[in-house]
Amino acid sequence: xxxxxxxxxxKIQAPGGKATPAPAHRPGLGGAxxxxxxxxxxxxxxVRHLNGxxxxxxxxxxxDRTFDIELKxxxxxxxxxxxxxxxxxxxxxxxxxxxxxxxxxxxxxxxxKLKDLNxxxxxxxxxxxxxxxxxMGITVERLMxx
Numbered sequence: 818x819x820x821x822x823x824x825x826x827x828k829i830q831a832p833g834g835k836a837t838p839a840p841a842h843r844p845g846l847g848g849a850x851x852x853x854x855x856x857x858x859x860x861x862x863x864v865r866h867l868n869g870x871x872x873x874x875x876x877x878x879x880x881d882r883t884f885d886i887e888l889k890x891x892x893x894x895x896x897x898x899x900x901x902x903x904x905x906x907x908x909x910x911x912x913x914x915x916x917x918x919x920x921x922x923x924x925x926x927x928x929x930k931l932k933d934l935n936x937x938x939x940x941x942x943x944x945x946x947x948x949x950x951x952x953m954g955i956t957v958e959r960l961m962x963x
Contacts, residue, residue, distance in 0.1 A: 822880040830892070833870045871895045873933075890930045893949040897926070907954025917956045923947045 873889030894906065901916025920943060927934070927942035936942040947957040 821883070823877055824880050825878040827876040827878070829874050829876065830871050831874050833872060870899075890933045893926065893930060893946050894953060896929070897946070897950050897953060897955055900926070901955055903955075906952075910952055910954035913954055914956050915954045917958055918950055920947065920957060920959045923950065923957065 870891055872891050875887040875889060877885045877887070879885075897918065898905070900918050900922055903915045907913045907915045923943040923946040924939060926946045927936075927939055930946070931939060931942050934942045934945055936945060950957050
């Protein structure tokens with residue numbers, strides 16, 4: 818069986834249960850001769866169980882105008898903001914800290930994101946999450962030493 822020819826791949830972030838065809842995504846989907854309305858119900862159905870948590874969605878459009886939807890894990894920044902109950906990251910992460918997380922919390926987030934991170938080992942994935950936390954102005958307690 819021959820593989821379908823891919824015409825476009827779109828990456829969007831959709832809040833669970835609230836996915837909408839945002840105006841920024843309409844030109845791209847329209848350029849692929851795929852209207853956003855048919856994509857919208859399927860994305861909404863796939864992310865409904867996440868209840869407002871932002872997730873990455875990968876939409877692959879094929880030449881015959883069909884498409885596949887693949888859900889990714891939530892962005893690390895969203896997980897970290899939820900952990901410290903912050904609305905956004907610090908504008909000056911070296912001066913203004915917005916909260917604290919432990920390395921154990923970073924490991925839990927890394928387990929959730931392991932398939933989407935560029936790491937094979939959960940400890941290294943936790944260090945990636947810890948680096949994101951530091952860049953957001955979140956203090957990471959008990960950092961692993963090299």
